[in-house]
Amino acid sequence: MSQTPSAPNETGLGTGRIMALADGVFAIVLTLLVLDLHAPAATTNAQLARQLKELLPPLLSFVVSFAVVGIFWYGHHMESHWIRRSDRVHLGITLALLLTICFVPFSAALLGRTQQLPVAASIYGVNLLVAGLVRYGHWVYATRGNRLVDAGIDPELVRHVRRVFLLVTVLYLLAITIAWLSTIVAIGCFAAIPVLYVIPARQTRHLTSLRPAS
Amino acid sequence: MSQTPSAPNETGLGTGRIMALADGVFAIVLTLLVLDLHAPAATTNAQLARQLKELLPPLLSFVVSFAVVGIFWYGHHMESHWIRRSDRVHLGITLALLLTICFVPFSAALLGRTQQLPVAASIYGVNLLVAGLVRYGHWVYATRGNRLVDAGIDPELVRHVRRVFLLVTVLYLLAITIAWLSTIVAIGCFAAIPVLYVIPARQTRHLTSLRPAS
Amino acid sequence: MSQTPSAPNETGLGTGRIMALADGVFAIVLTLLVLDLHAPAATTNAQLARQLKELLPPLLSFVVSFAVVGIFWYGHHMESHWIRRSDRVHLGITLALLLTICFVPFSAALLGRTQQLPVAASIYGVNLLVAGLVRYGHWVYATRGNRLVDAGIDPELVRHVRRVFLLVTVLYLLAITIAWLSTIVAIGCFAAIPVLYVIPARQTRHLTSLRPAS
Amino acid sequence: MSQTPSAPNETGLGTGRIMALADGVFAIVLTLLVLDLHAPAATTNAQLARQLKELLPPLLSFVVSFAVVGIFWYGHHMESHWIRRSDRVHLGITLALLLTICFVPFSAALLGRTQQLPVAASIYGVNLLVAGLVRYGHWVYATRGNRLVDAGIDPELVRHVRRVFLLVTVLYLLAITIAWLSTIVAIGCFAAIPVLYVIPARQTRHLTSLRPAS
Numbered sequence: 030m031s032q033t034p035s036a037p038n039e040t041g042l043g044t045g046r047i048m049a050l051a052d053g054v055f056a057i058v059l060t061l062l063v064l065d066l067h068a069p070a071a072t073t074n075a076q077l078a079r080q081l082k083e084l085l086p087p088l089l090s091f092v093v094s095f096a097v098v099g100i101f102w103y104g105h106h107m108e109s110h111w112i113r114r115s116d117r118v119h120l121g122i123t124l125a126l127l128l129t130i131c132f133v134p135f136s137a138a139l140l141g142r143t144q145q146l147p148v149a150a151s152i153y154g155v156n157l158l159v160a161g162l163v164r165y166g167h168w169v170y171a172t173r174g175n176r177l178v179d180a181g182i183d184p185e186l187v188r189h190v191r192r193v194f195l196l197v198t199v200l201y202l203l204a205i206t207i208a209w210l211s212t213i214v215a216i217g218c219f220a221a222i223p224v225l226y227v228i229p230a231r232q233t234r235h236l237t238s239l240r241p242a243s
Numbered sequence: 244m245s246q247t248p249s250a251p252n253e254t255g256l257g258t259g260r261i262m263a264l265a266d267g268v269f270a271i272v273l274t275l276l277v278l279d280l281h282a283p284a285a286t287t288n289a290q291l292a293r294q295l296k297e298l299l300p301p302l303l304s305f306v307v308s309f310a311v312v313g314i315f316w317y318g319h320h321m322e323s324h325w326i327r328r329s330d331r332v333h334l335g336i337t338l339a340l341l342l343t344i345c346f347v348p349f350s351a352a353l354l355g356r357t358q359q360l361p362v363a364a365s366i367y368g369v370n371l372l373v374a375g376l377v378r379y380g381h382w383v384y385a386t387r388g389n390r391l392v393d394a395g396i397d398p399e400l401v402r403h404v405r406r407v408f409l410l411v412t413v414l415y416l417l418a419i420t421i422a423w424l425s426t427i428v429a430i431g432c433f434a435a436i437p438v439l440y441v442i443p444a445r446q447t448r449h450l451t452s453l454r455p456a457s
Numbered sequence: 458m459s460q461t462p463s464a465p466n467e468t469g470l471g472t473g474r475i476m477a478l479a480d481g482v483f484a485i486v487l488t489l490l491v492l493d494l495h496a497p498a499a500t501t502n503a504q505l506a507r508q509l510k511e512l513l514p515p516l517l518s519f520v521v522s523f524a525v526v527g528i529f530w531y532g533h534h535m536e537s538h539w540i541r542r543s544d545r546v547h548l549g550i551t552l553a554l555l556l557t558i559c560f561v562p563f564s565a566a567l568l569g570r571t572q573q574l575p576v577a578a579s580i581y582g583v584n585l586l587v588a589g590l591v592r593y594g595h596w597v598y599a600t601r602g603n604r605l606v607d608a609g610i611d612p613e614l615v616r617h618v619r620r621v622f623l624l625v626t627v628l629y630l631l632a633i634t635i636a637w638l639s640t641i642v643a644i645g646c647f648a649a650i651p652v653l654y655v656i657p658a659r660q661t662r663h664l665t666s667l668r669p670a671s
Numbered sequence: 672m673s674q675t676p677s678a679p680n681e682t683g684l685g686t687g688r689i690m691a692l693a694d695g696v697f698a699i700v701l702t703l704l705v706l707d708l709h710a711p712a713a714t715t716n717a718q719l720a721r722q723l724k725e726l727l728p729p730l731l732s733f734v735v736s737f738a739v740v741g742i743f744w745y746g747h748h749m750e751s752h753w754i755r756r757s758d759r760v761h762l763g764i765t766l767a768l769l770l771t772i773c774f775v776p777f778s779a780a781l782l783g784r785t786q787q788l789p790v791a792a793s794i795y796g797v798n799l800l801v802a803g804l805v806r807y808g809h810w811v812y813a814t815r816g817n818r819l820v821d822a823g824i825d826p827e828l829v830r831h832v833r834r835v836f837l838l839v840t841v842l843y844l845l846a847i848t849i850a851w852l853s854t855i856v857a858i859g860c861f862a863a864i865p866v867l868y869v870i871p872a873r874q875t876r877h878l879t880s881l882r883p884a885s
Contacts (some may be wrong), residue, residue, distance in 0.1 A: 046266060046320050052688060053270025056695025060703060060773050061274060065282070068707070068780035074790045081794075095773065099766040106688050124313040131274050131309065138282035148288045152295075260480060260534050267484025275488060279496070338527040345488050345523065352496035362502045366509075474694060474748050481698025489702060493710070552741040559702050559737065566710035576716045580723075 044115050047123055051109075054127045055102040058134060062091050062098070065138040087141030093220045094137035097157060100223035101130060104164060104194070111178045111186075112171050119177055122167045129160035140216070150208035150215045154201055157219065161198035168194055197222060258329050261337055265323075268341045269316040272348060276305050276312070279352040301355030307434045308351035311371060314437035315344060318378060322404070325392045326385050333391055336381045343374035354430070364422035364429045368415055371433065375412035382408055411436060472543050475551055479537075482555045483530040486562060490519050490526070493566040515569030521648045522565035525585060528651035529558060532592060536618070539606045540599050547605055550595045557588035568644070578636035578643045582629055585647065589626035596622055625650060686757050689765055693751075696769045697744040700776060704733050704740070707780040729783030735862045736779035739799060742865035743772060746806060746836070753820045753828075754813050761819055764809045771802035782858070792850035792857045796843055799861065803840035810836055839864060 066087055071077035105126070112119075136156040143149040171177040172187045200222050208215035280301055285291035319340070326333075350370040357363040385391040386401045414436050422429035494515055499505035533554070540547075564584040571577040599605040600615045628650050636643035708729055713719035747768070754761075778798040785791040813819040814829045842864050850857035 046262065046323070048688065049263070049266045049691070050270050050273075050316060052691045053267055053695055054274055056692050057271055057274040057699055059692075059769065060696055060699040060776075061278070063773050063777050064278075064703070064706075066777045068777055068784055070784040071788065072785075074788050077785055077788055077790045081790075092770070095770050096766075099769075102692060103762060109688070120317060124310075124317075127273065127313075128306070128309050131277050134274075135277050135280045135282055142282055142284040143286075143291055146285065146288050146291055148291045148295075260476065260537070263477070263480045264484050264487075264530060267481055268488055271485055271488040275492070278492075334531060338524075338531075341487065341527075342520070342523050345491050348488075349491050349494045349496055356496055356498040357500075357505055360499065360502050360505055362505045362509075474690065474751070477691070477694045478698050478701075478744060481695055482702055485699055485702040489706070492706075548745060552738075555701065555741075556734070556737050559705050562702075563705050563708045563710055570710055570712040571714075571719055574713065574716050574719055576719045576723075 048109050058098050058130055061134045062094050065141055086144045090137050090141035094133055096223050098133055111182055113179055114177050126163045129163055132156050145212055147209045150212040151205050154205035158198055158201040161201055165194040262323050272312050272344055275348045276308050279355055300358045304351050304355035308347055310437050312347055327393055328391050340377045346370050359426055361423045364426040365419050368419035372412055372415040375415055379408040476537050486526050486558055489562045490522050493569055514572045518565050518569035524651050526561055541607055542605050554591045557591055560584050573640055575637045578640040579633050582633035586626055586629040589629055593622040690751050700740050700772055703776045704736050707783055728786045732779050732783035736775055738865050740775055753824055755821055756819050768805045774798050787854055789851045792854040793847050796847035800840055800843040803843055807836040
């Protein structure tokens with residue numbers, strides 16, 4: 030399941046099963062997103078085409094949310110690469126993160142049905158903002174004094190990931206504000222943020238290449 | 244998947260795939276809970292706000308149930324840490340535990356829709372009570388005469404976990420009784436019980452830190 | 458995930474990921490069964506009690522189907538213990554088995570809604586019968602000439618499992634016939650068959666204790 | 672989870688958790704397909720039989736889609752056997768592939784409800800075509816200059832898999848064209864393509880037997 034699950038008998042809880050649960054939750058959330066796209070029943074091609082056109086907003090919400098959740102999974106994957114042990118607080122924060130991820134199918138469905146309304150776009154944004162904040166706390170908790178990570182981890186990497194995670198929450202805050210001016214621009218931001226996050230600046234790429242600090 | 248899946252050829256059934264199935268079931272139940280939150284379709288912000296307000300009871304049920312199931316997963320995770328082998332009875336008890344967990348999305352939806360009714364809160368509580376009793380039986384079966392656990396396990400840990408698991412069922416019984424006086428207080432109890440369970444008394448914490456008895 | 462996933466580079470396909478897919482499918486099917494229990498929305502305890510009473514048939518179908526699918530998972534688990542490699546045909550049979558398992562939520566829902574009708578009980582029975590036959594074929598294919606199993610497997614175990622798997626299909630055939638006399642007795646049979654299957658005769662228990670033949 | 676998950680500390684990202692996520696997504700998609708088969712509630716056998724007859728088109732769509740997704744899983748399984756490392760682009764392509772797979776329950780439901788309409792059959796075909804193209808890109812990216820695969824991989828195998836993946840997309844393109852003449856023939860093609868793909872020509876079978884090139 031996980032490439033480097035810590036043995037549980039070293040110190041505290043192992044991380045293997047937590048990652049298994051997290052992978053399961055992420056996989057199911059990714060798949061459930063499509064359930065809000067209800068296939069229409071039509072009798073002519075023209076009628077079907079018209080009905081499918083009405084599905085464009087939820088389809089957009091589906092694709093954006095898939096990217097968002099996929100990138101959150103990637104972030105969790107990257108964090109897990111460095112985290113060697115677990116404890117009760119870490120487990121609690123992880124469950125809180127999964128709670129925010131499990132909420133995405135709801136807020137994505139809301140966005141798909143009422144995407145012209147700033148309230149819907151804001152709820153979607155707040156969901157991602159809270160997920161981002163919990164993730165930030167997750168990383169800070171795990172890395173403070175190398176609590177749960179490798180002793181040999183590069184301090185610059187710790188700071189870099191912290192900065193990226195914080196930047197993402199600021200961007201979500203910005204997108205929520207934009208939602209009250211134009212919801213479609215806000216949705217564009219929600220789609221763009223994960224992409225930005227994947228493409229790190231050239232000078233920091235070496236930090237996130239997941240090579241253990243040697 | 245599991246940090247210490249026993250090799251199956253030692254004695255009886257291995258535990259790796261049972262934990263894989265359990266992790267899968269827990270992950271799916273956690274994720275399905277949100278399906279009872281139906282995103283409304285509104286045309287104005289005010290209308291949407293009104294409809295969202297009606298979603299508060301199921302939202303509360305969602306968050307409480309997520310915590311409850313998450314903590315049941317944690318309890319199973321902790322037990323599995325000590326269980327080294329499996330047999331047919333253990334497998335049957337595990338399936339019975341998963342049955343009670345799979346029932347939570349139903350009783351959570353019931354609670355979300357009719358949370359003012361003692362019958363709904365009681366059914367929710369009975370579901371958790373039965374899950375707690377099955378879990379208690381699971382631990383007693385596994386540990387009696389070190390049937391499925393490490394020979395070197397600390398007997399005090401065995402007793403401590405047994406006591407905690409029994410205490411939780413007593414608390415659920417209490418919460419069910421309270422439901423007939425006030426359902427909202429009962430729901431508060433359902434939310435509080437998993438939290439209490441995570442924060443053990445200082446003097447027993449060393450017992451549940453998942454270090455193998457040495 | 459699996460306790461003894463064969464290394465894929467020995468001969469043909471490894472079995473680790475096939476078991477991962479199978480565990481995932483079984484876990485999801487077990488969990489989806491509850492989705493057919495729709496939580497009612499009531500305003501009084503009496504009304505709720507009345508509505509819950511109407512849920513008894515689907516509830517019965519849920520519990521029986523959970524047991525049936527759980528025991529099919531156990532059978533697959535036991536088979537996998539002995540299967541060391543895979544090939545294209547094995548993969549095709551496994552997918553066919555998963556197809557029949559994935560169909561259970563549908564036939565269970567059908568049984569839950571129209572359990573007084575022999576047609577519904579028969580469809581349910583045929584689903585399980587076909588699943589049983591595919592499983593029988595799965596075992597015969599894997600064990601003929603020790604094609605996919607350990608060379609050291611006890612031939613008596615091979616024959617015993619084959620006999621049990623065949624007996625189960627005969628029992629399902631019998632239950633289907635009974636459904637045309639009394640559907641409730643047939644449902645009782647569907648519930649009893651997995652239980653019988655778990656409790657093997659004392660004299661054969663040593664064969665299925667999952668100890669590798671030494 | 673995976674039989675040969677690369678250690679993540681060799682070069683770039685490990686592949687274990689990506690495969691875990693992919694296995695999860697494939698398992699859930701396979702299982703969700705049945706959710707579009709709604710069990711009818713009838714009061715007589717004759718009425719039930721009539722209602723079940725109306726379920727034949729979605730049933731056909733379910734079985735065909737199960738085979739299609741199952742074979743896509745197999746293709747991914749086979750690719751993963753050779754892929755030793757991951758990087759950001761690979762991860763992005765994998766998420767794109769999972770996105771197209773997650774879309775199948777929608778297009779399968781559409782096909783099940785309006786299978787006489789060329790628009791529905793075309794959307795289904797375009798979904799599979801895009802999935803096939805992404806998979807082709809996945810393989811080309813991974814194997815170009817042995818970027819993510821074993822250095823010792825047989826170049827003939829690389830070319831063979833590339834050819835098969837490309838051929839499949841051409842066949843889907845053909846099936847989409849046929850859909851405008853006869854949707855039922857097109858559905859037959861959708862069902863036949865995975866089968867063809869499983870049965871490779873005798874002379875190339877040795878290439879795809881998943882033995883590492885020695």
